Amino acid sequence: MKAIQFSAPGGPETVSEVDIPTPEPGPGQIAIAVRHAGLNFVDVLARRGAPGYATGWPYVPGLEVGGEVAAVGADVTGFAVGDQVVAFTVDGGGLAETAVAEAGLAARVPAGLALEQATVVPLTWATAVGLAAAAHISAADRVLVTGAG
Known part of the structure; x- marks a missing residue:
């Protein structure tokens, strides 16, 4: 399958399109035929070699994907081949034709919501869940959420 890969920590010269084996889902995982993928600053940090971002080299970036379930691993319930889903791919791998994600970090896309938006x-x-946990926010607290758009 085709994927975008960082060969080693460095600049843009380390980025290339490569052919790699198609990943298979393990227990508790789903494989997703990727139609859309997010590219975020954490991917830039991974490419630069910042500690804690890339899981090894070479590295396929992309932590969020949208597409259709292509295969379901053992012990997975609630997903079927063909379901339209979005997922958080903890170890990267999203900038590829197929990505694998933990089923618990995937969700079906609701009817009426475009896959590219989801x-x-x-x-x-x-990020929001992590910040809420780090700040010890409770249901009784008030928070301000800002953003452009």
Whole structure:
């Protein structure tokens, strides 16, 4: 399958399109035929070699994807081949024709919501949940959410 890959930490010269084996889902995972993928600043940090971002080299970036379920691993319920989903791919791999994600980090796209719009949610959601946990926000607290748009 085709994928965008960082060969090593560095600048844009480390980025290339490559052919790599298609990943298979393991237990608790789904494989997704990627139609849309988010590229975020964490991917830039991974390419630069910042500690804690790339899981090894070479590295396929992309932490959020949208597409159709292509295969379902053992012990996965609630997803079927052909379901339209978005997912957070913790270890990258989203800038490829097929990506694997933990089923618990995937969600079906609701009817009426465009897949390309839904694809931008997973990393933002993970960021918001992480910040809420780090700040010890409770249901009784008030917070201000700002953003452009």
